[in-house]
Amino acid sequence: MDTKTAQELALPVGVTLDRFIMHSQSAFPYATGELSQLLRDIALAGKIINREINRAGLVDIAGGNGTENVQGENQQKLDIVANIRFIRALKNGGEVCAILSEEDEDIIHTGNNHGKYVVAMDPLDGSSNIDVNVSIGTIFSIYRRVTPINGPASIDDFLQGGRKQVAAGYILYGSSTMLVYSTGDGVNGFTFDHSLGEFILSHKNICSPAKGSIYSVNEGHFHSYPAFVQNYIGQCKVKNLSARYIGSLVGDFHRNLLKGGIYLYPSTKKDPKGKLRLLYECYPLAFIIEQSGGKASDGFGCILDIIPTSFHQRSPVYIGSIEMVDAVVKA
Ligand code: P6P
Numbered sequence: 001m002d003t004k005t006a007q008e009l010a011l012p013v014g015v016t017l018d019r020f021i022m023h024s025q026s027a028f029p030y031a032t033g034e035l036s037q038l039l040r041d042i043a044l045a046g047k048i049i050n051r052e053i054n055r056a057g058l059v060d061i062a063g064g065n066g067t068e069n070v071q072g073e074n075q076q077k078l079d080i081v082a083n084i085r086f087i088r089a090l091k092n093g094g095e096v097c098a099i100l101s102e103e104d105e106d107i108i109h110t111g112n113n114h115g116k117y118v119v120a121m122d123p124l125d126g127s128s129n130i131d132v133n134v135s136i137g138t139i140f141s142i143y144r145r146v147t148p149i150n151g152p153a154s155i156d157d158f159l160q161g162g163r164k165q166v167a168a169g170y171i172l173y174g175s176s177t178m179l180v181y182s183t184g185d186g187v188n189g190f191t192f193d194h195s196l197g198e199f200i201l202s203h204k205n206i207c208s209p210a211k212g213s214i215y216s217v218n219e220g221h222f223h224s225y226p227a228f229v230q231n232y233i234g235q236c237k238v239k240n241l242s243a244r245y246i247g248s249l250v251g252d253f254h255r256n257l258l259k260g261g262i263y264l265y266p267s268t269k270k271d272p273k274g275k276l277r278l279l280y281e282c283y284p285l286a287f288i289i290e291q292s293g294g295k296a297s298d299g300f301g302c303i304l305d306i307i308p309t310s311f312h313q314r315s316p317v318y319i320g321s322i323e324m325v326d327a328v329v330k331a
Helices: 017-025 034-054 077-093 127-132 219-224 227-238 249-259 278-291 322-330
Strands: 064-068 074-076 096-101 117-125 136-144 167-173 177-182 188-193 198-203 214-216 262-265 295-297 317-320
Touching: 017 034, 017 188, 017 198, 034 077, 034 117, 034 136, 034 167, 034 177, 034 188, 034 198, 064 077, 074 077, 074 127, 077 096, 077 117, 077 127, 096 278, 117 278, 127 136, 136 249, 136 278, 167 249, 167 278, 177 198, 177 249, 177 278, 214 249, 219 227, 227 322, 249 262, 249 278, 249 317, 262 322, 278 295, 278 317, 295 322, 317 322
Parallel strands: 096 117, 214 262
Antiparallel strands: 064 074, 117 136, 136 167, 167 177, 177 188, 188 198, 262 317, 295 317
16 A cells, blocks of 8 residues: 655645644554554643643642652652543543653553553753743653563563654743644644644745854853763853753754754753663653754653663753754764
8 A cells, every 4th residue: 555655645734633633643553543542632631731831820730749759859730630630531532551651650551451652751841940931841761662562561561771762842831832743754833822723834844054053051060060061051151152051951942943043952960871860851842853953862862762771861962953962962
């Protein structure tokens, strides 16, 4: 059976996410719709979180929860809310047999042992920015399970490696709310239309500019960075590049994806393995950036080629325009 070409499948800006998903699925004759439904479940959870975030200042769900997550970080109330909402949406959707969340030590078994997929996620990254109204985001990574259908998921389903992801993306809760994802055939962005309650295709086939004039790094840690990073930052200043760092990974990543630029979170004395988590921050964003023509490195090789060993392991990350990432590693 012939598969439709990307051109035949190209849909105009303005179609709904649901229409886009169904059209994309028709390119894969053997697709049986589970991944499509899973993407819809994620979009639904994103709509719900969007609603919670938009009223955070009005109801008592902003601020700290007084608890710590598995990372030892102070949890915000919305971290908990987002985690619960995504777990519930994925459980009810039925396509996911297990979830790995930044907020939980171990995998969460959904009871859907017939589900073909597992999801690793950071339900709400950058949540400390909620109280000051800075953009925050959800990051997700999807794998087909390797354990037998109808049995329980295991760690093996989550430690397959970045190149085994079947889809990945993020939801950016910013001046508008956007869902950006890829299933391995390019990157597309959907903007949430509140009046319709729908994500609408707004950014077709997003391509990462080969270079840009923005670098995103916390220069407060400068003296703790490796020499090659210090050299690179020095070069950025000599070239009069623009320093843009909002302390929220998804916001910094998305701006650099569209305009060209690089985000750096190197290893530091405090975080010798880097701060960002491989499975549900680095891998999914590396999948997106490679699908858009950019690059993601840990300073030694591609992020997607790192062999994972534990759920919450961290990695240094240099991600964005390919020429800028290449320049860091050579700096
Ligand atoms: P720092 C938020 O905690 C986060 O994981 C990313 O969203 C953000 O880019 C980074 O950490 C900020 O870390 O050390 O610069 O405050």
